[in-house]
Amino acid sequence: MSRQRSMEKIQTSTYVSIGELARLTGCRYSTLKFYTEEGMLPFEQPEENLTRRFPREKAVSRLKEIQRLKAQGLSIPEIKALL
Amino acid sequence: MREWTFAQGFALLALNAQDSLHMTTAKKIAVRCMAAAAILEWELDQGNLQGPFSTISEEDVENLAAVPHQQEVLRELLKRKEGLQTALPERLKQVIHFSNRILKRIESSFADPLKGMDLLEEIPNLLGCDMNYVTASVTMREYRSNEEAYTRITEGLRAEILEDGEMTDETILMLWLLRESSCLYDFFSKEELKRVAQRMTQLYQTNAMARAILAIDIHRAPEIAVKNFLRGKKEAFSTPIGTGVDFVFPFLERSQSIFIETEAWFENKEQRLQDVEARLAQYGHHYTVLRQGAVPLIRIDNVLYEAVPTAVQMKVPVQGMRLRKYPL
Numbered sequence: 001m002s003r004q005r006s007m008e009k010i011q012t013s014t015y016v017s018i019g020e021l022a023r024l025t026g027c028r029y030s031t032l033k034f035y036t037e038e039g040m041l042p043f044e045q046p047e048e049n050l051t052r053r054f055p056r057e058k059a060v061s062r063l064k065e066i067q068r069l070k071a072q073g074l075s076i077p078e079i080k081a082l083l
Numbered sequence: 084m085r086e087w088t089f090a091q092g093f094a095l096l097a098l099n100a101q102d103s104l105h106m107t108t109a110k111k112i113a114v115r116c117m118a119a120a121a122i123l124e125w126e127l128d129q130g131n132l133q134g135p136f137s138t139i140s141e142e143d144v145e146n147l148a149a150v151p152h153q154q155e156v157l158r159e160l161l162k163r164k165e166g167l168q169t170a171l172p173e174r175l176k177q178v179i180h181f182s183n184r185i186l187k188r189i190e191s192s193f194a195d196p197l198k199g200m201d202l203l204e205e206i207p208n209l210l211g212c213d214m215n216y217v218t219a220s221v222t223m224r225e226y227r228s229n230e231e232a233y234t235r236i237t238e239g240l241r242a243e244i245l246e247d248g249e250m251t252d253e254t255i256l257m258l259w260l261l262r263e264s265s266c267l268y269d270f271f272s273k274e275e276l277k278r279v280a281q282r283m284t285q286l287y288q289t290n291a292m293a294r295a296i297l298a299i300d301i302h303r304a305p306e307i308a309v310k311n312f313l314r315g316k317k318e319a320f321s322t323p324i325g326t327g328v329d330f331v332f333p334f335l336e337r338s339q340s341i342f343i344e345t346e347a348w349f350e351n352k353e354q355r356l357q358d359v360e361a362r363l364a365q366y367g368h369h370y371t372v373l374r375q376g377a378v379p380l381i382r383i384d385n386v387l388y389e390a391v392p393t394a395v396q397m398k399v400p401v402q403g404m405r406l407r408k409y410p411l
Contacts (some may be wrong), residue, residue, distance in 0.1 A: 023239035041362070
């Protein structure tokens with residue numbers, strides 16, 4: 001049994017799950033998954049079969065950076081090259 | 084934006100796009116599940132979700148003034164002997180017997196605080212502009228959840244369900260509520276639903292709480308059948324072929340084919356458009372005319388519609404414009 005963490009706790013924790021990152025940023029799950037698989041979002045996966053965890057501050061600032069570059073009209077390969 | 088509770092989060096998903104004035108079949112299903120969500124939330128708060136049974140007292144209900152939706156549902160259970168001291172499955176099943184009057188009260192206990200928190204609003208439904216509804220003085224309004232809150236809830240939920248790893252209690256309960264309210268199709272694609280089914284089986288085998296909750300059903304099969312039929316019908320008439328068929332036979336799906344009568348016979352294209360604009364403005368819709376001409380293109384509440392000149396045969400022929408979704 002595990003309870004969902006409140007937004008207050010998520011906002012102060014060092015690592016967050018992908019679900020918590022979606023709740024925190026309002027980004028779509030498919031977008032986060034795509035960025036993760038493209039290596040655009042930093043994450044840790046200590047051992048195989050363990051779920052990915054994201055360093056909250058780095059991941060949130062990286063997402064903001066990606067959104068800013070997208071708003072400037074850059075494509076995903078261009079953004080990847082810049083990051 | 085203020086943080087919402089578990090039951091309020093489910094209400095934001097369940098009430099979105101529901102008729103806010105009338106107790107439709109789809110809304111009955113949604114509000115029953117919202118009542119179940121309020122019970123689960125209370126049990127979660129008490130830390131008694133897996134206990135053999137729990138007791139509700141008058142004092143418990145009085146102490147819940149700050150959480151009106153829990154208070155309303157528990158007060159209703161308190162009136163029923165079966166709701167007082169029972170195991171969770173029996174208590175949850177009580178919501179099946181709630182009448183329309185009770186469901187209306189429960190809906191208000193959820194909707195009013197959510198409106199106060201700017202998480203829910205009532206907007207006019209385009210169908211209310213249709214000549215048949217206007218002349219019958221039928222007002223049509225629907226709920227719209229705050230877009231940001233809605234995305235945060237649904238995407239957080241989707242991520243936790245579709246990704247590997249442990250699910251939280253709230254997500255398991257939300258998954259069950261979505262299944263019982265027949266809302267899973269709204270949030271997952273056909274491919275994703277296979278993964279959801281896998282995850283549910285996995286949960287059933289490994290998680291005691293999930294095993295207990297997934298075995299409970301609080302839906303009425305005829306109501307779910309009606310809801311699914313109406314959803315399927317709406318989807319069928321949203322396709323390019325369906326839109327054409329609905330234009331010829333609008334009674335098949337009125338929500339996708341809205342007729343707005345013109346003020347006078349044989350109006351020109353500018354006058355026809357003016358009449359349509361006047362009706363949309365009268366009912367508080369946000370619209371922009373994107374293309375003028377004989378068949379104007381209008382964006383109404385962020386959806387594109389073509390306004391096609393046509394006439395309907397009543398006692399006398401009535402000329403007007405029929406709004407139909409613009410196929411993208």
